Amino acid sequence: MNQLVRMSHLFPADTVKEPSPEHRIPFAQSGAFVCKFIIGEPNDRAVCCGAPVQDGKSWCAFHRRIVFEPARPGRLR
Template sequence: MLETEVPEPSPRNRTTLLKLRARQCRYVTSDSGSEAIFCGGQTKEGSSWCPWHRQLVYTKPSSSGAKPGRGFIVPKLA
């Protein structure tokens, strides 16, 4: 499990793009070539990802001098 105790979403919620509804996770769990499959777990207001996938996608800025940018680590340019 990841740093915090966030439960992994159930595979039963997985769905296709055309079947996604509001407040369903848009994290792509597989791409079989013809059709992407999305997590479909419940999201919090204003988020595209469920708590499980959100903590996978977003990282904390490191103290190594990398510049943080909108939740993602942006490497320094040489």
């Protein structure tokens, strides 16, 4: 099972509300301009967030904060 650690639990950040579950749709039916973050286990019946997104991004603001780790000062890449 996937373990999810929210970055907001580790670092203080701006408050971004979690999208409503009413937006959720099957991943196979997700089109453009909806969040494609998979809710639960990825399988043939995967459900994605489905919340509206802006600027052609793949994830809504809430899930982008989970997917991307913010850069830390002094960190070498």
